[in-house]
Amino acid sequence: MLTLSNVEVKYAGVILVLRGVSLQVPEGKIVALLGSNGAGKTTTLKAISGLLRTELGEVTAGSIEFCGGRIDRVDPEQIARQGIIQVMEGRKVLKHLTVEENLRLGGYIRPAAEVRSDMEMVYAYFPRLREKRTAVTGYLSGGEQQMALIGRAMMARPRLMLLDEPSMGLAPLIVAEIYAIIQRLAAEEGATILLVEQNARAALRISDYAYVMENGRVVLDGPSAALAENEDIREFYLGMGKLGERKNFREVKTYKRRKRWL
Amino acid sequence: MLVISGMMNGAIYGLVALGFVLVYKASAVLNFAQGYMLLFGAYLFWFFRVTVGLPLVLAMIAAVAAGFAGGALIERLTLRRLIGQPLISMVTVTIFLSLVLEGLVSMIWGTYPLQHVAAFPESTIRLGKMVLTTQSLIAFGLALLAAGALIVFFRFTRIGLAMRGVAEGHQIMQSMGISVRRILNVSWGLAGVAATVGGILLGSTLGFQLGMSHIGLLAIPAAFIGGLESPEGAILGGLLIGLIESIVSGYVGNAAGVPAAFVVLILTMLVRPYGFFGLERIERV
């Protein structure tokens, strides 16, 4: 459905952020994109959704195809109309508008008739949003905001959803709740999801395939189950020290062991 | 007597302030060129009416259409490339725009006042001991009408909602498939219309001359007192400013009106920073 081959992204023409990233997102699957801060995960998402252009970023090499058509030169609005909706990190809701207005805007590109029925569908998924319909989203709790965001994205009936760290800054319980909903979305609505996450454990659990990125390049990829077993992933992303027991901060060494991506 | 004429002018200021609010609501940019768009719109109307010789109504429509096109053009040429840039560069560009507009007007039509043209039949009506000119009555009516239309537009239409969304964040809206460019274009176009209509009315009452841009500056305090975000606030702010301006210049004389308006602006900023109708800014870290 979505294929990136050798995508290279530069900010302001100088700073090389992505150095030849290639990945595939098959139809109806959940694909996870792991990596530490600054590995280039969010940039990859923004390259796909075209939002890079508003930040002086541009795709300088390689290509991004979505259902056959190339979309790396297309305006963000057109890309969204083709069914790729990005849920940005940091719970970027429209603060001063109410939940309902957020959702209505979400369905802006859909025919007005269907907006009403879609709204019901979202409320079915997120009952808590129904109570807070008329509240100004600025005053909602973190979890509720995240739900509103995902709901807003669902309003556009996307064929591909780009979720950027949905679990950031949320309590574990709410993270579990949101992940459950994401899984239901993929199962019931057949939505394809590209999930960017720091929380590797949760992401690996619900995704079918996963890529690991490090300073602008994919350094490891494979089925999520296999990756969860991989030595280095356990060491560096799942915080499992030697012999599988959990690492605690007291043992942190002042020197850094060299990663062996062999 | 001063009260009435103040209210009349106030309506025009309100209308122009509406244009200011439109731009702020959609792109959080303080449009310093609003006063000069008024000037340009007025001269356009004069051009259609006198040099081209169109009948009154037709000239007005042509001027308004040109006003819309002018506003949209400004957005298209300059602000479009600044979408990702910090706010400061957008605001400074509007400041330079005011220079360019003033320059264009003085280049095309020279710097001396133009021959007087009345937009509406000139007659006076006596109401009790007060003499009212039809001009200002029509202006008053028109201003209220425009404000009403805009209020409805913002509350209930899709584009209005989208406009309020764009002010929150360009990227968020783009990610939802809403063309931020088109929304900004429309909002600048409407601001152009408001400025042109204001220009026509002001021109017909005070005459077409460069000084009009100075009056146009009054739109800013009017909009601010109203709260920068709400159309109703802009109209009420305009009326208030009109009132103050006429009373102060009546008693103090020598055009004390304009500075007085800004004194009021600064006072309101102290008392109610978000104006009477503006909404509290939500800050979340």
Place this chain on the structure above:
Amino acid sequence: MSRIPFYPPSGVYSDSYRKDMRIVKTGKQRLMAIAGLVFLAALPFIPGLNAPYHLRLLIGIGIAVIVALGLNILTGYCGQLNVGQSAFMMVGAFTSGMLNAYWGWPFWASVIPGGLAAAGVGVIFGIPSVRLKGLYLALTTLGAQIILTWIALYGVTVTSAGFTVEPVRLGGIVFNTPQKFYYVALAFTLGMALAAKNLMRSRLGRAFIAIRDNDRAAEGMGIDIFKYKLLAFAICTFYAGIGGALLVHYMMWAQLESFTLQDSVWYVAMIIVGGLGSIEGTIFGVIFITVLKELVLVVGPMAQETLSFLPIGAASGMMLVFIGSVAILFGVLEPRGMAHRWSLIKSFYRLWPFGY
């Protein structure tokens, strides 16, 4: 091989933090700095350049640099917009002028109070807007411009018509000719520029930059936003006041016409074109816009004769349009101004033979 900074040249190292922070690090730089100063000082005596017209232009640039520096400190470093800079310049000019004309204070005694007066008035206008986030300062400064011009016109009778001011005197030398006044202007400009440069490298400068980039984070770090924004505005208006005082003592005549709203906009254009947040940028911007204005003043009237259908007064309109659009082009195409272009050239030279 990690990214090695290639400046200063190899072999230059500092064994104390003071040495590390010096602006002039290498011998070559010191040489160039001295040569520059000597050239500037000797300028009035170089036959080719010392025509009165050139000197008047240079003095104008010097004063404009001082005022623009103040504006860049506020807008470039602290992120607040000021559209009434020439009004505060006027306050400084008239205060220093009146002190001189009516109380007989010599220039040296009246210039600083002129600056302080401007800063005082600035603070009065600044307080309401500085409390708020966003560009409200632009509104109050616009208001200041209009209110102060009105007061000068109608309020204080003496200033409306303009009054004479004695020239600068220093131990017998009367600086009344462009040759002589050039040195006063040069001294002030260099002094204020150096002060600005070091100011911005100090703790204060860093606080301004923090406020510009993310005022919520700055507040979180314990920077009292209100105090620092007000301080930045005070410095900006102080610079304007000094510039005003200098202008008045140079022209020996204080009048309203040289402090209009249009001038304020020119100052804004200068720092946008020159480069926000850079001292060298301010100097580039001032020179660029002033030269452009002179050019149009020459071309304008000629154009008026040739294109006869243009109405009277078209020349001034042409200047507005021409320079206004240049400023817009810079604002849109090169937001970081000429200073950015200058730093690219410098790095190209420094990185030779490598590319990065």
Place this chain on the structure above:
Amino acid sequence: MPKLDTYPKLLVENRRTDGQRVALRRKDRGIWKSYTWEDSFEQVRLLSLGLVELGLQSGDRVGLIGDDEPEGYWAEAAIQAAGGVVVAMWSDSAPPEMAYVLQHSDARFVIAEDQEQVDKLLEIKESIPGVERIVYWDPKGLRRYAAPVLMGFDALRELGRKRAEARPGEFEERVSDTQGSDPAQISYTSGTTSLPKGAVITHDAILASARRMQEICPLEPGEDVITTLSTASVFHSWFAGYNYMSRVVINFPEEPETLMQDIREISPRFLLITPRQWESLSSMTQTRIADAGFLKRSVWELLLPVGYKVADLRSQRKPVPLGWRLLHALAEAVVFAPLRDKLGLTRTRYPFTGSAFLSPEFFRFFQAVGIRLRQVYGSTEAGVVSMHAEDDIDNDSVGRLCEGAEVRISETQEILVSGPSIFSGYHKSPEKTEQVIRDGWFHTGDSGHVGERGHLHYLDRIDNLDELAGGHRYAPAYIEGKLKFSRYIQDVMAVGGRTRDYLSVIINIDFESIGKWAEARGISYTTFADLSQKEEVGDLVRADLERVNRTLPSEARVQRFALLPKEFDADEGELTRTRKLKRQFLYARYKELIDSIYDGRSEVPMVSEVKYRDGRKGQVSTSLKIRSVYRDGGAPC
């Protein structure tokens, strides 16, 4: 005047004559902190008396492990001042290696740098009962370590201070007791064969080598130099001679990682770095210029040949005609001088390479750019044997013989050395000493000959010298050196020997530059293993092989090659600490690969077992392609 035949004596002398002059400098948080001779003296005095207080007698061995920092430098002098013998170890050596060395040299104390080394020592604590105390100088992270055996530098200095008050003058007295003939340090050479051997080196031997270096490369007091090699390498002790004997200021880089930047800031007069570092410098330069803009690239391509021409003429001692001299002056100003400035070598009069083979191409490249690169030949056991003098550089030799170094060539073309600078035998292994020292002559194990201008020519290690089935003799290091000149190849091992009739090579690609090359051509890759097996990368390396083959005699041409999916790594015992190939170990480990190369197979499944730093094992299985240089595998076209 007591005979100044040990570094501590020189230290005492220097403190007396110019106590206030700067002796050392260290970069700390961006600023170079200076230490005067007085400071150095004070530090060494307190540390030495502290050690004596702990029970150190003269002749005892003390281990020293850590990066090259002033504290280590002072510790070395303190041990020698108290008559002790320094046993220096590489900071990145693995715990079992350290255990063997400490046991073998029965060291009584160990001075370690930081938490990393302390952790390793604590791990092997049971196997080194002889060590009574472990002293560390960088306390970061060690605050909660309760082990009684641990002690900080401050505590040691405190002990020293107390003892100094109790017995004033004891330090000077102990220093003057030491003799030049006493052993100064035991250097464990990792050697390319079995277990490390501990070469005992006396003060006289070190000073002799140091004096030779200073005769050929004299430096004035107060000039700046920078340490580049760890305390464990014997070169470090000769280098310290500059500090003690000519009072040259030694600068210590902040971290091993920031070495290149610190070199640039100091622009040292004398600089010795390993061949691997010269190779990476040259490939960095070429990559960066290739990435630079069109103008810079074309100027470089235009003027480089001028540099080559003049360098060749100079090394053949021919006069440079006026035309070329003018052109060279232009090239110097436009490209070479700025380049040297970027590399930080503007004021470097003596750029040196040593301890391993560096192919002539590199010498020619650096000389073309105006860096008069020279070779020093010597070893732990033999001391400094030969060096290039300023005006007498010949790219094919390893320099003119130094005064006092007598050299003879045995019938098997082996270089024999004798003179004051050779070592006095292997610690606790007399039988190994006999093998190597016979009637005063040390058998270096290197093959070579003495040229006509008194220059020593080095070919390769004796046991590496090999010959093909057809009887053709070849030196693997020579071929490997030529191949390493290409910026795409990081390491290479030549394979041949009597049972084979042609040569083949196993290559480690340079991940960074090939990665860039691949990105530029849109070839997507993920890991090192994946990149190394790409068809396009194979062709790229084949082009380099053909280039080198053209310069080799036809029988010695490389026929087949394989790109290894993992880098040679010292942690797995494949390289010595100075990055030299451990050939026997590699032949054994990759036997299956080598056999399949010669069976003509084009693919071999390879499961290479990877040892993580904390001892855990991991498997990496890849199918490794074997390619032949000439399509038909037949005779070279």
